[in-house]
Amino acid sequence: MSTRAAPLLEASDSSYKLRKAKDRLIRGLCVAFTLLALVPLFSVLYYLTARGIGGVNLAFFTELPRPVGETGGGMANSIVGSAQLVGLACLFGIPPGLLAGIYLAESGKGGLAKVIRFTADVLAGVPSITVGVFVYSLLVLTLGRFSMLAGAVALAVLMVPTVTRTTEELMRLVPEQLREAGLGLGLPRWRVTLKITLRTALPGIATGIMLAVARVAGETAPLLFTAFSNRFWNDGIDQPVSSLPVQIYTYAVSPFEDWHQQAWAAAFVLVVFILILNITARLLVRHRVKGR
């Protein structure tokens, strides 16, 4: 036995080297393509920063846009408008998304659940401009004007499927044993769902919602048909409102060099906002987990 074992150990030397080489090759390819994938990402960030940061000043955050020909001015109304739109969208979109997710996770086995799940999946894949057109016919045409309400509804519709599926997935990740523990302690089912399952899944759900918010914050297409744009401060929920993405679009396609500069600055600010939103979400989760 030992006489055979020794040569076996040594004979593997060449094949061992070959295996090692293959391993290095595959590993190298993985790293190379990862870097390749990161190139566009970082070049976008770099380009935005390089082109946009020059246009960012105090006036950009505090002043209204100036008419064509006048230099200076800012995008204060678009920044506030975007915040309002996203805030309202959260108000409309998160509760139904969250509740639907809870329903799917906790009792989602019947036909109704299948329909909801399928619908959510389809909705998540619908191009955002379609949602814009839908809300246009639903609200803009019936109310007779573009409005913040319509814009917020369009964004909310985009949020719902993401929130629903995130909630469902994360609630499902909560081990069955915890639900059993709750039921075994004589808690009614609804308390188990709220105080144990949802509570355990909450950090993850919060991150998911933050990511959904970040996504809709950058949406342009659905807003073109709904919230439209406004050169001045928004006048009310039933009035058109300016938003950063739409403003970027408008300025970018304009023939004026001055507006192009403003568009770069706005794009830069938008990306920074989304970045902050993402990082906050992650920090929040990490904090929660550690603190508990």
Added chain:
Amino acid sequence: MTRHTDREYARELDLLRERVLLMGSKVEAMVGDAMQAFHERDTQLARATLRADHEVDQLELEIDERCLKLLARRQPVASDLRFITTSLKLVTDLERVGDLATNICERTLELSLEPPVAIDPRLPRMAQLAQEMLADALNSFVQSDAQRARAVVERDALVDAAYAETFPALTQRMVTEPDAAQRLLSVGRYLERVADHATNIAEMVVFMVEGKDVRHTFHAVRPMDS
């Protein structure tokens, strides 16, 4: 009975059974040889039997060891537990029977130095009864036969009665031939004890088979000392 799922365990139990049987047959043979040597004043056979006791002692140690290992490593329960604990106790009785056989041989050697004496006719009868009881007890163990074991227990009374008869006759001879009478009386007592040990073994077999402890319950059935 169905086989054990763990065949190694089954083998260990089988081996234990074999060793106990081997020890039983050796002890049986020792008693037979001792009585033959006693009757025929065969000092050579008596000495051979004395030497055989060593093997029996070794078997006792080995079986003890096997039982302890099985208890520690297998945590036996139910019939296995009863079998192993029975074996553990059974070998003590067997070893004592072996010792009694050597005692008979010692008395035989002592008697062989003196002129032949008249052997009380009740002694061979006792010997025969005790040997039969021992054989039956061991057979009941092998075959897990509780009925046969119970029969052994009941026969103990006969040996006791025979010994009770021998006693006054031999005490009378004490006056004329004190040394011989003393030795014959001892042999009688040894045989009575062999029967007692056979009874113990039989009672253990009943427990092993039925899970019922019948020790100390037969006294009422025994005829009162006659």
Added chain:
Amino acid sequence: MNLEPAEPVVTAPTPKVKAPSAPGGAEEPSAPEVKLSAEDLRARFGTTQVLKGISMPIEARTVTAVIGPSGCGKSTFVRCLNRMHEVAPGAVVEGRVLLDGQDIYGAQVDPVLVRRHIGMVFQKPNPFPTLSIQDNVLAGLRLNGTRVPNPAEVVERRLRQVALWDEVKDGLDRSGTSLSGGQQQRLCIARSLALEPEVLLMDEPCSALDPIATARVEELIHELRADYTIVIVTHNMQQAARVADTTAFFYMGELVEYDQTDVIFTRPKQRKTEDYITGRFG
């Protein structure tokens, strides 16, 4: 509570007889108090019959072990005892379970309340990960909306009861999941005890624990026996032999034998029991 039904004792395959008090003892042979009693209990998942009519009285303040091969219905049985079985989709229970003579499957009975009287400890320790050690102990009370007037006292009392106090008293704010497996299981027992149940069901409580942690839990079971009626499911026969007063052997959804633990492990009456506990099973 009063308990009339004498018939369940008869329907059990081997009528449970309290071990006679020490021979010659002067003790009055008082009638054993039946705490919990299954009567012709049947359970199924959809069309799969898991329990085929179990009748089994369980005496107050004893430890009863339920043993049997996987799939014999032992887990389902204890889950029926506090109405946890019906929680699973498609699960149906028929028959009766009497707690102090009252049917917990009665039309007027709220399963949620049943579970507060009959606590349960599960196979895998399952403290709530979002709650601290002390909040875990109080979870059953607080999550039910019960105001706990002196929480610190309850926490200390229950943690002492499960012999965990000295190990965790300096870190009551830490997460329940930061404890070792054995500690977590004792925390879960403390959490159940905080609801002051009369019966404690344990579904293989030590199967995820190492031998020392197991010994701790078993020691705890011995202590709890004075005040609680405990039913423990275990696939570890030695554990049943160590902790239980009475042992029930289940096979294919039926109660094969139910007797004093020492009888089961030294001289079982049924061939099936004998074969199972000695390891002669197919």
